[in-house]
Every structure is written in C-alpha cells, then in structure tokens.
Amino acid sequence: MMKEMKSRLAKKTKIALIGFGTVGQGVCEILLSKENELKSKYGFEASIVAISDVMKGTVYCADGLDIQQCLDLAKAGDNLENYAGDCEKGWDSLRTIRETNADIVCELAFTNVKTGEPAITHCKAAFENGKHIVTSNKGPAALQYAALQKLAEKNNVKFMIEGTVMSGTPILNLANGPLAGCTITAIKGILNGTCNYMLCEMEKGMAYDDVLDKAQELGYAEADPTGDVEGFDAMAKVIILANVLMDNPISAADVDRVGIAKITPEMMTEAKNENARWKLISTIEKRGNEVKASVKPEKLSLTHPLASIMGATNALTFTSDLLGDVTIVGAGAGKIETGYSILTDILAIHREK
C-alpha cells in the first residue's frame, strides 16, 4: 500500500508555491479545475507539496497538500498554518525551496522591482538545489537573466518566465518553440495595459489626471502609478525580450524610456484630426550586433496594426527573417491569465521529461 502510494506520487510533478497571492491562488484554481483534463490529455498530474507566503505562513506535506483547503484558508483571510492535516509548518521561503521534495518552485512572492528581491535569491536557491523555477515576477529576468539562465543550465533545470510578458498570452514559449527556426530581427508592441487603457480614455476627451483617477479606481493603476505611466513596467518587459530572444543582454540604461504623463488633450485632438492615435510603443531592433530599445508614446496612423488595440489588451509583433511580421494580441494581465502562464511553463517542463 505504501509502495503504491509512493510510486503514484513519484509520477506526479511536485510543486512548491512561494507566494500565495492572486497568481498563486489562480494557479491552484486552474490545477483543481483542470485536474482530469490534464491527466487524460497529457498524462500530467501535479501535487502542490508546499505553499510559503510571507504573510500567510507556510505548510509543507511531502505527499501533497489539499489544495481546496489552502484556497479556503486564503479566502477566509486565515493563516495557512491553520491547515488541518499532517504537515510541516513555520518554514521560511528559503527552507521551503531548499528542503521540500518539490521538482518545480513557482516563484510568485511580492518583489521589489528595483532590487528584484527576494525573487532573485529564491531563483538562485532553487537552481542550486536542482529545482526548476517558473515565475511571473519580472525582477529576476529583467535584472539578472544571463547569470540566472547560466546557473539553471549548470544545474540542468529550467528558468521559465512566460508570465513576465503579456501574462499567459504565449510570447516567449511561442518564440522559443514554433518560431524557433526564425531569427527575430525586431519586436514592437503594446506591453502595458494600464497605459493603453488610459490613452483610449483620453482619446474620448478625458484629461490625463481624471483618467488616472479612474484607472486607479478600477484597479488598473496602482496608488503609485509611476511603474506604469512612466514606462518602467514596459521597460522591464523590453529588457526581458531583448535578453531572451535577441542573444544580446541589455539593461535599463540601454532603453530610451518616455512615459505617457505629458500627453495632452491637444495632442489627442491633433492625432484624431490626422487619422492617428497615440500608443505607448515598446520597440526592440537588432542592428548588426547591437540592440536598440525604447519605450515611448508614438502617434500611429489608424491603419497601423497596433493602432486598433484598445483597452487593457496587449499586442506584440515579431519581425523575422522567414515569416515577416507575426502579431499576437491577447490579455496582458489577470488572475487566471497569469495563473495560466505558470501552468503553461509547468507543462513545458513536463513535456521535456
């Protein structure tokens, strides 16, 4: 009986979640609702063995946790350490990464965007202990992609980051998979949904400050909106795309960054009269061995494919040697969409097993 249980667990992909906020809970909801489908279609079975959250506490059970119970605790605002069942409690995130039996660590902890911590330390600890990282945190890939990727390779594990750009809408796995035979020479896109929403509202006649208030009310913009409106969020995505897809490491200093705060109602009217529309456009171009990158407002003709992307939607055009332009349009945020980015990376690791 014990043997049978063990061999059943051995077949399962064992997952530790570091961080149990919106995305962590989204992943759990998807894994619960898709359990039978993923097993029958891909022979994929997951077991969440540990959840560690700096606010909500830590539970670890090597045989797998009751996911529904963990979700119920989180929803009730209860601490995970009230989990009923035979398990370890009270561990910190690093001990959880190092000492649990997880194969994959989903790094979803609240992270300082300037230092990338604690996510970078979490990634290093996982790699050094032979565990894959799947993360939607932009910090590690934007600040230390090359070093982390090297450490992952050295330890024969994967550093998967689909969720860092356009949430679960496939960008990195598309470029590294179905587009792998192409050389990508340029990338151009709308990578910040908050700014795109705000520009669309301003086009309807609202002033910048009023639109910002509305975006904050709706939860699109944060209390400190700088990350979005000054282009820092899009810049981090540009750095990630350049590092992952252009074989050419760049950092913040290499990105020409201008936000949307200086767009006036007069500029909006002028654009309208010219059959054009302001968009915050992220661009990466490979010129010989150099990469030129920018995030800035551009006045696009209405016939430009990116001009029709409205609301919080994101879009990205890959220009390549063999396919010309391929454009992907999809969600750029959301609990289930970002949760899916974690699932798609876990499935990619499963396929390579």
Added chain:
Amino acid sequence: MMKEMKSRLAKKTKIALIGFGTVGQGVCEILLSKENELKSKYGFEASIVAISDVMKGTVYCADGLDIQQCLDLAKAGDNLENYAGDCEKGWDSLRTIRETNADIVCELAFTNVKTGEPAITHCKAAFENGKHIVTSNKGPAALQYAALQKLAEKNNVKFMIEGTVMSGTPILNLANGPLAGCTITAIKGILNGTCNYMLCEMEKGMAYDDVLDKAQELGYAEADPTGDVEGFDAMAKVIILANVLMDNPISAADVDRVGIAKITPEMMTEAKNENARWKLISTIEKRGNEVKASVKPEKLSLTHPLASIMGATNALTFTSDLLGDVTIVGAGAGKIETGYSILTDILAIHREK
C-alpha cells in the same frame, strides 16, 4: 573514415521530399541558408537524401544529396535525373517513400483537392514504413485526419501539418504547444488571403470581376478561382482546425459555406456608410459536444479586431477558457513562409527525439 562518416550521417535528420515545386525548393533554400544557425542553436543537422517529383524526376542518395545542385537543376528547368553524382534515379514517389533511408517524408506533391490524392496514399505509405510526415497539403488532413493520425500513432511517428493553415504562421503548433493547457471553445479568422485581398480592392471601388482579373494577374487567384472565391480553401482549413483542435471530426457537409462572388459594389458602399467592412470569416464554435462551422462573408464593425486585417494577410482568434481571446496575425502564403512551416514541423520532431 567510413565509420566516422556513417556516425555523422546517423546524427542527421534524413529527409525525403515528395514534390519539388515552390514549397520543396523553399525548404531547400531555408535549410541551406540556416545550416550553421540550426546546428549551433539546436544541434539540428538535416540531410536531404531523396527528392521525387512527378515532372522533374527522382534522385536518391543515402548519404545525402547536394542540395544546391538540385536547386540549380530545378531553376534551369532541367530534370533531376541529370544530377551528377553517385545516386539512384528513376524511382517513383511510393518507392522513394518506402525504400529510402529517410526519417521524415515531406509530402509536397501536387494534389487533387477533392480526392486528396496522391498525398493521402503518400502519407499512408510513410506511416506504414515508420516515417514521419510533414505536409502543407490540405487534402490528407481535411479528408482523412482521424484515420491518418491513428495510423501515425500506431507506427509511433508524427503527422505534422502546420503549413495547412496560414502557411508558416504558427497556428497548430501554437495551439498544441503553448496553448495546450487551454480548452479552445471557438476559432474565428480570415483564412483565405486571396478573398481578403479582393474584398480590400472592392472597398476601393472596383467591381468584383475587375478585381478578380487583377488578382489573377498578380498570381493571387488561380485560372479557376473557385477554390478561393467560393470558400472551398477556407473550408478545408476550417475542417482541419476542427479536427485537430476540437476533438470533433467534421467534414465538408458540416460547414455552412458561402463565397464572396455575390458581394456587390452597393453592399460595399452600404458597409462603408455603417463604419463596417465585409470580410470572408471562418468560424468554428464548440457547443457542448457539437461543433458548428461556417465560412461566409460577414459585415464587421471597423472596431472588430479582424476588420483591420488588410491585403493578403491572414488572422485567427482562438477563444479559450483560460486566456479569453488570443489573436495571431501573419502571412497566409508564400514560398519561404510555407517552406518555414515545413522546417518548424521538422524541428518539432527533432526536439522530441
């Protein structure tokens, strides 16, 4: 020395091309120009061991052909059997499929769209002889997808058909790879570039017959344009998408098909006045266990994402449970683009080795 040569060949993916027209030559050009890149990035090395074309003849060399020489012969309108070098000549396509040492058969022969022959027979022969099929011919997948897929699985080989829909723009490998964790509930798209081009020209004021003449001059439409303008080409793609991605086999009788021939200048003007635009839209919707499929002209509001797809460009929106709408816009035809569809399927097979 012989041993070394043999082990080097063993590592290479050995390919037979059945058909050496535009697409076959496109694949060869890509393999030549990308040889070093594909080797250094993916450890992928290809050897074209055989080319068989009903008009241009057959050459087979188990150690690999000189691809450039084959391309030169084709360009000069010369028969492949004038190939200079130690090789077999005069085989037919079936003997080439069955008796050469190819791992992968690229089925690119001119095929009757109504019977799917000789492509279907070629696919069966390949599977029965333990060889993968990569094809951009719509016939096999549109007419006999389930049976062929079953035969491929039984023989532990792959039936790869990325090029059947939107040429090399990733659709099927995207859905089966990065979107694999989603359940696709609806697909809507512009899948015939010729019709989209013609509708765009008609919008500028040209009458249907004049536009058709122009499309034929430009090589977009064939001498017998029925396949495009009556929606048969898009219908075949709809059947393929339903069969591959919706687990629900359908056939031509299940598709509500209307072409663009009855669109008048008056209808164009009316649409313009309504801020709308006519498009030939392909739709597949899953409703419970049923699939509803159609190809027909639809008057889309200019704010609809597919309304802005102009010229010969194709586009497709996947609606899924977890990601909402994901839209892909890209080329739907072209020598290099369709050649790339063959390469991407070959690389997918290589990755699974």
